[in-house]
Amino acid sequence: MATIAYEDFERVDIRVGTIIEAAPLEGARKPAYRLLIDFGEAIGTKKSSAQITVHYTPQELVGRQVAAVVNFPPRQIGKFMSEVLTLGFPAADGSVVLIAPTKPVPNGGKLF
Template sequence: MHADHDASAPAAETIGFDDFLKVDIRVGTVVAAEPFPEARKPALKLTIDFGPVIGRRRSSAQVTENHTSEDLVGRQVMAVVNFPPRQIGPMMSEVLTLGFPDAEGKVVLIGPVMPVPDGGRLF
């Protein structure tokens, strides 16, 4: 876990609203979650459906401490969809799935508290 993810870290530097708008965070439904044994750190390979415009995208997520493949399928999560794809071992990760650290610093994925249409943008 990065030091800036720690709950005791100060707020990041001030940015303009236009900077925030550059980060495209969308909601999608996990349609597949598989083990990713080739990853350096324990991870799952996620396929997330962001609706008809963005479609399905893949993500490598280091979430194995708090999530299982079974509990993720069908769940809505949030992800940054406009970063360039990143090679993670043999897989191309196309989106950054978002979460918060638990008390031990392990990732807890975030999503809406009630169902919303896939592809909706965070505002």
């Protein structure tokens, strides 16, 4: 794996936000949820599609803080426009486990 400069890392804007809505994403090829995430006043609310149906229900996602890349261009997922990339790691079976702070932090905080 090639090394990168710290400046390269700084270009990826990873922020924390709180999920305020979660529901199944209709028309997705793979099971996914559509999320509405509050990133605080400076960034606002953004939509995301996330293939996290194995470990999470929509009800338990609402109120949960997550990390997301907020400066990628929007991506069309079926009929849904995903504005941010919600981040996770693969479990042993390949399903996604979300990245989240271990204690509450203000929405919009930047990962460093």
